[in-house]
Amino acid sequence: MLELSRALLMGATGLVIVSLIINVVVVATRHRKPVSKAARKPVAVGRGASHPVSPLSPAEFDENPNPAVAPAPQRGVAWFSDRSVEVALLAMTVALILRSVVTGHAPFSNQYEFACAFGWGITAAYVYFERKYRVRTLSLVVLPLVVTAMLYAFAQGSEAAPLMPALQNRLLLTLHVITAVIAYGAAAVSSAAAILYLLRPRLTKIKGLPSADLLDEIGYRGIVICFPMLTIMIILGAIWADIAWGRYWSWDPKETAALVTWLIYGAYLHARVVRDWRGNKAAWLLILGFAAVVFTFLGNHFFGGLHSYA
Amino acid sequence: MSIETRPTVDHGAEAPEEHHDLSVGELFRRLYALFYNKRFGLLLILAMAVLTLVGVLFPQAPGEVLADPESSAQWLAGQEGRYGNWTGVLAAVGIFGVFSAIPFKVVTILLALSIIACTTHRLPLLYNQAMKPRVRVRPTFFDHARVRATAVVKGDEAAAAEAVRQRLLKERYRVTTGEDGVPLYADRNRFAPFGTVVAHAAFVVILAGVFITSTFGFRVDDLSVPIGTRVEVGRDTGLAVEATSFKDSYNPDGSPNDYVSDLVLFHDGQQVASQTVRVNAPLNWNGWSLNQASFGIAADLKVSAADGSVVFDQSIPLVYQTQDRQYAYGRIDLPEQQLQIYLITPASGKVVDDIPAGKAQIEVYPFGAEKPSFQTILTPGEAVTGADHSWTFARERQYTGLMLSRDPGAVWVWVGSAMLAIGTCWTMFLRHKRIWVRLEPVKGARACPSPRPTVTT
DSSP states (O other): OHHHHHHHHHHHHHHHHHHHHHHHHHHHTOOOOOOOTGGGSSOOTTSOTTOOSOOOOHHHHHHOSOTTOOOOOOOOHHHHHHHHHHHHHHHHHHHHHHHHHHHSSOSOSSHHHHHHHHHHHHHHHHHHHHHHHOOGGGHHHHHHHHHHHHHHHHHSOOOOOOOOGGGOOHHHHHHHHHHHHHHHHHHHHHHHHHHHHHHGGGOTTSTTOOOHHHHHHHHHHHHHHHHHHHHHHHHHHHHHHHHHHSOSOOOOHHHHHHHHHHHHHHHHHHHHHSGGGSTHHHHHHHHHHHHHHHHHHHGGGTOOSTTTTO | OOOOOSOOOOOSTTSOOOOOOOOHHHHHHHHHHHHHOHHHHHHHHHHHHHHHHHHHHSOOOOHHHHHSHHHHHHHHHHHHHHHTTHHHHHHHTTGGGGGGSHHHHHHHHHHHHHHHHHHHHHHHHHHHHHHSOOOOOOHHHHHHOSSOOOOOOOSOHHHHHHHHHHHHHHTTOEEEEOTTSOEEEEEEOTTTTHHHHHHHHHHHHHHHHHHHHHHHOEEEEEEEEETTOEEEOOTTOOEEEEEEEEEEEEOTTSOEEEEEEEEEEEETTEEEEEEEEBTTBOEEETTEEEEEEEEEEEEEEEEEETTSOEEEEEEEEOOEEOTTSSEEEEEEEETTTTEEEEEEEEOTTOOOSSSOTTOEEEEEEETTOSSOSEEEEEOTTOEEEETTEEEEEEEEEEEEEEEEEEOTTHHHHHHHHHHHHHHHHHHHHSOOEEEEOOBOOOTTOSSSOOBOOOOOO
């Protein structure tokens, strides 16, 4: 079963790579579709080209009194790319469930398991945002993160190890880490949007890039998911620490790094309401936040502490 | 030709001195304005993040170590291998104790004040936004709204207005209409922004809890109780802990699977609780918490004075290890005798040349001395005389390492945490959605007035 789980994860990684390659080709060969003058009349300010809020113009209304039916999308390579990522997410989910069944605990107890879960979190967040906003360009930054997380996982020992005494709290282990995985996945998508936001002025040769406002919106929406999850994760960790060690906070390096991440995202949320901290500065905060996420995730390689096992 | 645009000011001595006196009220108003300024709050958050990051990147000495000059010096000596000559400089600027250093405390206090001021300042605004929203806006507002949408509908204006109203009501919006019945403004989740108030207040409650913990909390991290013995906690707690048994078990790969102590808790000599304690199953009594932390080997030592009176007869937990991990040792002080005693054995599983298996080495130091006044190998059960005392190593036994704590601040931390979680989710997942609607006829359309709702959130 563990071998099957690992094989599924490798297959999922392959599918993500295939999807990434397809998306690179799609984005590189994309050309701007001619848009009729009439269709451009209603302007949706603040949203990207992928979000036509109101496609109906007075002229169009007169010509087409019942324009509700949109043309069905063709099943081109982009369709296969989307399905590849979705199948990869499904395979990852099955793989992690299989591993949980075999080991008797959620797959969050060592670097291999947590890296796989991290990859799952990023993929799940990407699928959610891709379905919601239809921004294919986002995949060029997000999917390499998934591949990196999975390759890192495969570089670790995948053997199932028994839980050490401190981890033997299955409810809190599951809740604490699953909130971390969701938060980190959403943070990855946010940082990808921020990277594209900053690069956008330099990517003028790429057609069909999402608008700066849409990238800003995706970056923010990611943190709307990330920040509460991160908050709950830290609180659950404090509850667990209080049960296990009789203190809710001990300035352990990993929990302190998580606090730094939380502060950075807190700063980002405040930055968005300060007029001159919007735009590039807010985007940089998102990138800094994700750097803090990665540092928190890999922190045990640099420092010991209570989280030295994962 | 020159044109004078302003009168020349003579800065000479005869010019009347201008007084810029600041009233106390004005001073407080300016301070309040500074603290509710979002940019100031943002900089404080970033400052706290930077200080916290420094605390992650550099090892932090425990508070009790920093409080004791001797322990602090020893701890710093241990860092010299890593930081060399920079150790002293880093210590001087508080790098090894960031979270108890003044800059961190100052930033924390300023941040708490900023949160209080910001929340206080925002409350009336939030109230007005929820209860007395601005329903009429300038036409240019619709042209510059960040998110907007236009829909063109063929039909009568009144019917269109009613259709828009019904649609908004169906979507659970609160709809405000003009005198002519045309929708002007609609909103949903109007109390959502109050979630930020809860979340911000939560941060202050948590900080208050942390302050109570650090000021009034009690904590012993290294309470070592040899199995079969009772240890007085002291420090006016009235508590004593007895460990009746201990069991450690291991996985096939050698990693620890479980360690379990059977503990009995006494208060003022009366048994008040007993429980099997594991890492995730502490003993809780009357606000006190006993947590399983570690375990190891202790050595029974009996010390008698020259007149035969027993001055010490207890187990010494061998809680320390030498840097090469070859030896385990414990230390006790005998204040009345002005002696410091180290008892040393081979570490678990280690074989060393100078201390045969089953035996222990004793080193006796007069207080303040750097060299032992007496040092020998002890054989179990055999009394040895030296340094005016008789020394008997009885046997080794296991000890269980416990953490004892009492934290009156924790309850506030949990209250604040609940508020923080609720407030954050409330704010993030329930957005205050606001829609301003404008209906206007479409020029050139054959049908009469068509509604053009403009949406902004």
